[in-house]
Amino acid sequence: MSPILTRTVPTGPVPICLVPAGDRCGEAATWSAAEGALYWCDVNRFLIHRLASDGSVRSWLFDEPVTALSLTDSPEGELLVALGSRLILWRWRDDRRRDHGFALASSPRARLNDGRAAPNGDFWIGSMGQNVGPGGEALDCEPGQGELFRVRPGGAVSREGAGLGISNTVCWSPDQRTFYFGDSQANCIWAYPYDPRSGEIGARRVFFAGFDRGAPDGSCVDRAGRLWNCRFGGGCIVVVEPDGAIAQVIEMPVRNITTCAFGGADLRTLYITTAAMMTHEGDRLAGSLFALRVETPGLDGFVARL
Numbered sequence: 093m094s095p096i097l098t099r100t101v102p103t104g105p106v107p108i109c110l111v112p113a114g115d116r117c118g119e120a121a122t123w124s125a126a127e128g129a130l131y132w133c134d135v136n137r138f139l140i141h142r143l144a145s146d147g148s149v150r151s152w153l154f155d156e157p158v159t160a161l162s163l164t165d166s167p168e169g170e171l172l173v174a175l176g177s178r179l180i181l182w183r184w185r186d187d188r189r190r191d192h193g194f195a196l197a198s199s200p201r202a203r204l205n206d207g208r209a210a211p212n213g214d215f216w217i218g219s220m221g222q223n224v225g226p227g228g229e230a231l232d233c234e235p236g237q238g239e240l241f242r243v244r245p246g247g248a249v250s251r252e253g254a255g256l257g258i259s260n261t262v263c264w265s266p267d268q269r270t271f272y273f274g275d276s277q278a279n280c281i282w283a284y285p286y287d288p289r290s291g292e293i294g295a296r297r298v299f300f301a302g303f304d305r306g307a308p309d310g311s312c313v314d315r316a317g318r319l320w321n322c323r324f325g326g327g328c329i330v331v332v333e334p335d336g337a338i339a340q341v342i343e344m345p346v347r348n349i350t351t352c353a354f355g356g357a358d359l360r361t362l363y364i365t366t367a368a369m370m371t372h373e374g375d376r377l378a379g380s381l382f383a384l385r386v387e388t389p390g391l392d393g394f395v396a397r398l
Contacts, residue, residue, distance in 0.1 A: 123355030213397030218259020310351025354390020
């Protein structure tokens with residue numbers, strides 16, 4: 093693994109608690125500009141939450157873990173939802189659910205995890221060893237069970253990686269020429285050459301590895317090309333320059349930071365999910381949804397084409 097480049101780390105902004113949701117494992121922050129709403133999930137309570145523009149929150153219960161979300165080009169306003177074993181399409185207004193067609197062949201030994209839509213409308217999603225029991229209880233994660241999948245419009249699927257621990261971080265650079273993907277167990281985020289027209293990736297290289305505060309969880313990218321990586325167990329978000337140097341470390345008031353997404357009308361609000369599992373009773377805001385204001389706007393989220 094390559095060494096981490098470092099620069100002077102300025103004092104970061106202060107996050108605020110928006111929703112003390114108490115999520116066991118909050119994940120999948122997804123901003124909808126059309127609705128002025130934020131969606132996120134709780135993997136271990138099998139929930140999707142929706143924070144509306146008026147500040148109200150609604151939640152929906154599913155029959156297995158909810159792990160990733162994406163906006164789609166559906167004229168009916170459906171979200172693409174990754175459950176532990178499969179993908180479905182879901183509409184919040186009437187709670188309509190329908191099967192997408194993709195199912196994880198290695199389930200229940202493994203489950204789906206982090207995923208996002210690509211610039212060309214593909215949906216990329218990783219998997220990991222099963223670590224959620226039938227009642228939402230935490231289990232040990234068997235290493236080496238994770239895979240990386242590319243789901244094309246129309247449903248064709250290709251396997252783009254295997255032998256992974258815990259798949260996390262699925263995002264792209266502003267010029268859409270670099271794909272970022274990570275493995276929490278390996279404490280590594282890789283960068284792949286990406287062709288925005290064909291959707292193909294090239295040989296990976298180590299982008300950011302060995303940071304000693306927790307493990308890499310979800311990430312997002314701002315317009316300057318910096319990757320904002322949430323650190324599970326590390327109590328922080330590390331902001332990484334396109335060359336792999338640390339630009340900033342943002343301290344969080346809880347230990348387990350899971351994923352983040354830019355939102356708001358100007359895309360300068362960073363929404364951050366966290367987890368209450370694997371922490372202690374004194375971590376009273378663990379599992380909350382947080383937000384902080386940033387100087388550089390984020391990228392618009394891509395939409396999965398159906």
